[in-house]
Amino acid sequence: MxxxxxxxxxxxxxxxxxxxxxxxxxxxxxxxxxxxxxxxxxxxxxxxxxxxxxxxxxxxxxxxxxxxxxxxxxxxxxxxxxxxxxxxxxxxxxxxxxxxxxxxxxxxxxxxxxxxxxxxxxxxxxxxxxxxxxxxxxxxxxxxxxxxxxxxxxxxxxxxxxxxxxxxLVRGRFDWVFVTHVEGLSTPEAYAGLDALRARTDISPSRGVPAVDPAVLQALRGGDAAALAAAMRNDLQPVAVQRRPELGELIEEGVGRGALAGIVSGSGPTVAFLASDERGAAALARDLSDAGHAAVAVHGPVAGARILTID
CATH class of the missing domain: 3.30.230.10 (Ribosomal Protein S5; domain 2)
Structure with missing residues (x-):
């Protein structure tokens, strides 16, 4: 038809x-x-x-x-x-x-x-x-x-x-600060780099079916930003930091300026900092911007794709 x-x-x-x-x-x-x-x-x-x-x-x-x-x-x-x-x-x-x-x-x-x-x-x-x-x-x-x-x-x-x-299940909102970079990182390259790291003899043996740490889900259900910060993890982060050492330095800087934790988002190179609340996120974004970084405060969770207008 x-x-x-x-x-x-x-x-x-x-x-x-x-x-x-x-x-x-x-x-x-x-x-x-x-x-x-x-x-x-x-x-x-x-x-x-x-x-x-x-x-x-x-x-x-x-x-x-x-x-x-x-x-x-x-x-x-x-x-x-x-x-x-x-x-x-x-x-x-x-x-x-x-x-x-x-x-x-x-x-x-x-x-x-x-x-x-x-x-x-x-x-x-x-x-x-x-x-x-x-x-x-x-x-x-x-x-x-x-x-x-x-x-x-x-x-x-x-x-x-x-x-x-x-x-x-999530209680309340979580406040984040993203620091973005002009040059992106390729997702396929990130996975290839992870495979190469794991192929080394001194890296842990083969893994079973991947699973989410229950501590992450518990922190989300409780609306506990500090607990979530302690449980966050990204297996692709070591590859991103290896290729861009400045990302590791940035995470240390953000935590030093008050972030609960920092993590490379996905394959990078964006770094996401979790803040204690909206005020903390605004202050962190301001401090990182003053230090020369492209930083923006955001929050989640928000709705997915939605129609705004039909003209």
Whole structure:
């Protein structure tokens, strides 16, 4: 079934970036991928995407961050997401996407995945596709492990390749300070570096199925920032710090300035500092900015991809 051209309208969707509070990586599998156990939290740093019908598929990208490295063709996850929805609902024309990015590119915060999630929601609404949340989730999983979480938002445990999600109970809010860097780190390179580290004879033997530390979930349920700080971990962090020693120095600096803990988010190079509360986060962001870092205070958990306006 093909859909006919409709009067032009615009759907505006906002989707959040994320922080990996906990990230345990299993051994590399025969297909080159890794099973993981992760705790994601959506945070108040957003991507905005608008979709309109058009004769062909196209995308424009602006941002509060450097967007020079963002592809403007079918390598872009948002374009691929739009095509998936169009094919699913029988739309034979195109869609124009306009993206404004606030999440750093290649920063380990899921900005590209948030764009894809926003595109799934926006194009489904634009074309009156009526795809269910489960169907959008399945399409998102085809694009990458972080896309289903960007659809869901909140706080979730991710297992398998990271796209098998279960909600995590959270009390209250958690306040974070992100310090971003201009030059990103490649996720595939981070995993390859971890495999190389683990291949050394002096590194621990093969691991079983990765699992989330119960202390992380207990801290979230209790709204206990100090307990969460003590339990946070990222298996990719040693690789990021090895390649960028300044990240380790930055974590020490942030803790010295009052952060409860610091962690490389995902594959990096963004560093996430957990603060005791909103006031502490604001003070830490100010101090780190005064010291020459690109620091911003955010909070979580927040909702996933949501429609803001339909014009």
């Amino acid at each position: 093909s859909l006919s051209r409709q009067p032009e309208r615009r759907v505006h969707v906002r989707a959040p970036g994320k922080v990996n509070i906990f990230f345990e990586v299993g051994d590399v599998q025969s297909d080159g991928y890794h099973d993981v156990a992760s705790v994601y939290q959506a945070v108040s740093m957003y991507e905005d995407l608008s979709a309109t019908t058009d004769d062909e598929f196209s995308i424009s990208v602006t941002g509060d961050v450097d967007v020079s490295g963002v592809p403007l063709d079918d390598r872009n996850l948002a374009v691929r997401a739009a095509r998936l929805v169009a094919r699913e609902v029988g739309w034979e024309y195109g869609v124009r996407l306009d993206v404004h990015k606030s999440v750093p590119v290649a920063g380990g915060m899921g900005g590209g995945s948030a764009d894809a999630a926003a595109a799934l929601v926006a194009v489904n609404e634009l074309l009156d596709g009526r795809l269910s949340s489960a169907e959008l989730h399945a399409l998102g999983a085809q694009l990458g492990a972080d896309v289903p979480f960007a659809l869901r938002g909140g706080t979730a445990v991710g297992t398998g390749r990271g796209d098998e999600l279960a909600p995590a």
